[in-house]
Amino acid sequence: xxxxxxxxxxxxxxxxxxxxxxxxxxxxxxxxxxxxxxxxxxxxxxxxxxxxxxxxxxxxxxxxxxxxxxxxxxxxxxxxxxxxxxxxxxxxxxxxxxxxxxxxxxxxxxxxxxxxxxxxxxxxxxxxxxxxxxxxxxxxxxxxxxxxxxxxxxxxxxxxxxxxxxxxxxxxxxxxxxxxxxxxxxxxxxxxx
Ligand SMILES: Cc1cc2nc3c(=O)[nH]c(=O)nc-3n(C[C@H](O)[C@H](O)[C@H](O)COP(=O)(O)O)c2cc1C
Numbered sequence: 001x002x003x004x005x006x007x008x009x010x011x012x013x014x015x016x017x018x019x020x021x022x023x024x025x026x027x028x029x030x031x032x033x034x035x036x037x038x039x040x041x042x043x044x045x046x047x048x049x050x051x052x053x054x055x056x057x058x059x060x061x062x063x064x065x066x067x068x069x070x071x072x073x074x075x076x077x078x079x080x081x082x083x084x085x086x087x088x089x090x091x092x093x094x095x096x097x098x099x100x101x102x103x104x105x106x107x108x109x110x111x112x113x114x115x116x117x118x119x120x121x122x123x124x125x126x127x128x129x130x131x132x133x134x135x136x137x138x139x140x141x142x143x144x145x146x147x148x149x150x151x152x153x154x155x156x157x158x159x160x161x162x163x164x165x166x167x168x169x170x171x172x173x174x175x176x177x178x179x180x181x182x183x184x185x186x187x188x189x190x191x192x193x
């Protein structure tokens with residue numbers, strides 16, 4: 001079993017999502033001893049913005065790195081993503097990664113019946129960190145809602161969110177939110193909602 005672990009927080013050791021994504025991956029390692037974990041820190045090792053030159057494959061080194069990124073996603077059975085809420089959305093480093101894995105003909109295609117996701121059969125677990133309180137349905141949420149939309153579009157039907165929110169309200173809010181988030185991490189052997 002292959003697990004791809006991504007982090008994208010810019011807050012280093014103070015990061016909520018790094019702590020949660022690491023805890024989720026540790027649970028998988030405990031439950032599935034032969035799990036093969038590949039890790040990428042998108043904050044330290046970001047992908048370039050997708051540009052016209054990228055689409056034209058003008059830079060062969062960039063095209064090679066993009067293909068490796070896409071293949072790593074396709075190969076993963078489980079993808080754990082540390083995804084902070086920045087400026088009502090996700091960090092641009094995580095968006096840059098999504099731009100390399102949302103590829104027509106590889107992870108989705110359009111048919112006469114509409115779009116079809118081609119990257120199903122994997123589990124995606126989002127470690128979500130939010131300074132404010134948004135819940136499940138806020139119109140200001142372009143983070144979790146966006147990630148649900150993108151991965152659903154790619155064919156992922158098993159997406160789970162582990163969320164700590166309101167962490168900027170006070171140290172107590174943060175501690176309580178983190179305790180609740182840790183407690184909400186599901187057994188790797190359970191099915192996603
Ligand atoms: C650049 C930046 C932008 C942020 N924008 C928002 C925001 O729009 N709304 C919000 O509620 N919190 C915002 N926050 C707070 C983060 O959501 C919060 O710090 C959360 O813990 C981020 O996850 P992380 O600790 O893993 O980086 C922002 C934080 C940073 C550093």
